[in-house]
Amino acid sequence: MRIGASVLAALSGASAWVSLGTQAVTTDAAVSRIAALPPIWLLPFFALIAGGAAWAAGLSLARAWPLALSGLLWLPYLPWDVPAAFLIWQGPIAIVVWLAIAAGVLARSPNEWWPLLDRAARDPRMAPWLVGAFVAVSALAGFNALRGVIPNGDEPHYLAVTQSILLDGDLRIENNHTRGDYLSYFAGRLRPDYLQRGDDGEIYSVHAPGVSVMVLPAFAVAGYGGAVALLIAAVALAAALTWHVAWLISASVVGAWVGCAAVFLTTPFFFHEFAVYPDAPSAALVMVPVWLLVRLEKGLALSRSSLWAGGVSLAALPWFHTRFAVIAAVLGSVLLLRLVRLAGAWRHLVALFAVPMLAAVAWFSYFWMIWGTVSPTAPYGAQTNSAIANIGRGAVGLLIDQQFGLIATAPIYAVAGAGLV
Numbered sequence: 001m002r003i004g005a006s007v008l009a010a011l012s013g014a015s016a017w018v019s020l021g022t023q024a025v026t027t028d029a030a031v032s033r034i035a036a037l038p039p040i041w042l043l044p045f046f047a048l049i050a051g052g053a054a055w056a057a058g059l060s061l062a063r064a065w066p067l068a069l070s071g072l073l074w075l076p077y078l079p080w081d082v083p084a085a086f087l088i089w090q091g092p093i094a095i096v097v098w099l100a101i102a103a104g105v106l107a108r109s110p111n112e113w114w115p116l117l118d119r120a121a122r123d124p125r126m127a128p129w130l131v132g133a134f135v136a137v138s139a140l141a142g143f144n145a146l147r148g149v150i151p152n153g154d155e156p157h158y159l160a161v162t163q164s165i166l167l168d169g170d171l172r173i174e175n176n177h178t179r180g181d182y183l184s185y186f187a188g189r190l191r192p193d194y195l196q197r198g199d200d201g202e203i204y205s206v207h208a209p210g211v212s213v214m215v216l217p218a219f220a221v222a223g224y225g226g227a228v229a230l231l232i233a234a235v236a237l238a239a240a241l242t243w244h245v246a247w248l249i250s251a252s253v254v255g256a257w258v259g260c261a262a263v264f265l266t267t268p269f270f271f272h273e274f275a276v277y278p279d280a281p282s283a284a285l286v287m288v289p290v291w292l293l294v295r296l297e298k299g300l301a302l303s304r305s306s307l308w309a310g311g312v313s314l315a316a317l318p319w320f321h322t323r324f325a326v327i328a329a330v331l332g333s334v335l336l337l338r339l340v341r342l343a344g345a346w347r348h349l350v351a352l353f354a355v356p357m358l359a360a361v362a363w364f365s366y367f368w369m370i371w372g373t374v375s376p377t378a379p380y381g382a383q384t385n386s387a388i389a390n391i392g393r394g395a396v397g398l399l400i401d402q403q404f405g406l407i408a409t410a411p412i413y414a415v416a417g418a419g420l421v
Contacts, residue, residue: 156186243257
């Protein structure tokens with residue numbers, strides 16, 4: 001019985017792989033359907049993970065039979081002519097299938113899983129991992145639903161920088177656009193996104209290289225899908241750390257869950273979780289020094305490794321976007337003011353600020369070597385969109401603009417005003 005359950009779980013893992021694919025109907029007489037599936041190496045990976053988890057959990061066949069419903073997701077991809085009705089089982093309907101499977105498995109033994117889930121959700125040691133897993137699954141579902149739309153906007157431009165580093169070992173992107181390297185993940189013409197050429201006359205992206213470097217290993221192994229998977233993993237880590245910090249601040253399990261839901265399941269953050277932009281993965285970088293501040297506030301000990309982790313996070317932020325340098329400077333300044341009060345403060349300060357100081361030199365040198373100035377505004381040339389004079393009206397628009405305003409798109413953020421008070 002345990003073997004049968006593991007086999008069904010492996011099938012569901014394989015079905016998870018196929019549910020990430022997409023399919024189109026053609027008018028070609030010889031080819032009626034065209035399918036685009038995830039990298040083939042993910043198929044055995046998903047199957048082994050699901051089957052192994054079922055075996056480790058001791059899942060019985062009586063409880064596992066709803067997993068067989070995942071076979072529906074294979075119907076559109078059968079390699080012969082199939083009835084048109086089979087084609088409905090791909091696309092957004094896959095989410096409904098997985099919800100039905102989850103409900104079926106849970107309904108088989110509510111007296112077993114509900115107390116266990118309830119205890120895990122209330123346990124400060126387990127809940128962060130639960131919220132991280134939930135955010136990762138929801139982000140994967142969102143990514144799958146929007147596969148026909150993304151990557152778009154600035155996403156392919158970040159990936160173009162990744163390809164330039166990977167293929168040429170440099171940040172000069174003009175030749176990558178000329179060769180059409182981006183065609184593996186973006187359909188259409190992609191012009192280099194720049195405002196100011198470098199001192200050497202070459203084109204360098206206007207976008208900071210942080211997220212491009214971050215996703216490089218995953219992109220090298222699994223392309224665009226691998227890059228997205230790595231970003232989602234970073235967001236899941238940010239969610240777990242956010243839950244933990246919220247719990248430390250409030251001592252409320254419910255408050256921590258509500259706080260995480262308000263951020264990670266609402267616009268605009270949710271739609272950044274699976275997009276190749278710097279904002280979502282930078283949340284993890286921000287939360288590390290915030291976590292240090294909260295531990296200082298609570299009088300909790302700080303290990304040397306935690307301070308080094310905070311320093312690396314502060315150092316990385318400006319590389320993800322120039323505006324994040326302000327966040328890093330503010331968080332670093334507050335940590336400095338807190339740490340100088342402690343005994344043996346110089347040891348803490350060295351551990352926290354050694355990496356950021358070296359990174360700051362490298363960051364300013366980056367602008368100097370490419371554009372001949374240490375000013376972080378160099379890539380933007382004569383553009384004034386980021387000028388200090390725009391802060392006032394920009395802040396108003398950030399909150400209430402009908403298209404981009406934070407409160408307009410996610411009214412729950414208005415509650416944050418109470419926190420400021």
